[in-house]
Amino acid sequence: MQAVDAGRELLAQDLILQPILPSHAAALFADLQAPELYTFIPHSAPESREALEQRYARWAKRQSADGSEIWLNYAIYRPTHSDYVGTVQATLHCSGETYIAYEVFPRHWRQGYARDACTALLAHIFASYPVNTVSALLDTRNEASWKLLESLGFHRTGVIENADEFKGAVSDEYIYEIGRHESAANF
Template identity: 45%
Template sequence: MDQLDEKLIKTERLILLPLKANHAEKMFPGLSDVSSYDFTPDSPYQDVAALEERYRRLESRRSPDGQEAWLNWVISSTATREFLGYVQFTVKPVEQRALVAYFVFAAHRQQGIASEAIRASMAEVVASFRLARVDAEIDTRNAASIALIEKLGFSRTRLVPHADEFKGAVSDEYHYSYTVPRGGGVGHQRETWR
């Protein structure tokens, strides 16, 4: 597989579709919930056209300087084909690492969707790029995201006080890391960060 040619990924309940600009219209309603942005400096997109333009830029699958691979999948339901959110990886091939981010629409949270989508897409990204580790950066107030990433076997590596300031509050961040086992697979148990 060409490292930047994302493929469709299937799990028991989900289909992960490589992100395309034409997904914007169906993604827009789920991304419009203001409360979903409490722990990020982002805000909902004002209209479908703005979201579509962002997705068009992401279709390149690489940063403008060519140093990062941008891999994005729309999470959809196998049963209903409804869009449920997204998972994305910013891959730094030279460093053999990636940063994971995810967003599950409010109506579909606490159903194991994020866990299932991250596990499946992370296995694909780790294998394709031969990564040594995957990182995550989470606002310390985001208890649900912290629980999710720890359940997936990520270990907390540090606290970054005053990592950002947005919406009238200071954001401290926990940084997490998942060290890929020597065999290269993505497991379910906690791995020790080295």
């Protein structure tokens, strides 16, 4: 599978999804320090801006070193306020499996930004790639996230019990999926 327009911006309502570059680290680092972002995910805030730049340099290649994955990683930019509200990303495996993930900075929660960004990303994926299903894995305790997915037309297809252990607790994960034919009504 080849990356299709992986380096071009996507438009989402009043947002611009900018392909992540190392230079985004300076703009995103402070907001990525919010501890609330990491309540339901098994990693922590970036240790330094330099470490974030290095991560973004890998992501800017838009694919894994062996070519088996395409990486669509975007910074969610709000031009009317000249600021960033979060990130959205997708990983497309050569096997056909495709996963999305998103994070909106706490100061922008519950304003519809994740919905708009995910809608634009899903539309791009289904229009540009031979993907039949997009999946998301999320902590079962993250009600806001699974409600967002359901509002986008995703349906819960399973539960992975004891999926992870972090921050002193074991977590279960929901599996959500949306198919190409289901997305036509939403995007």
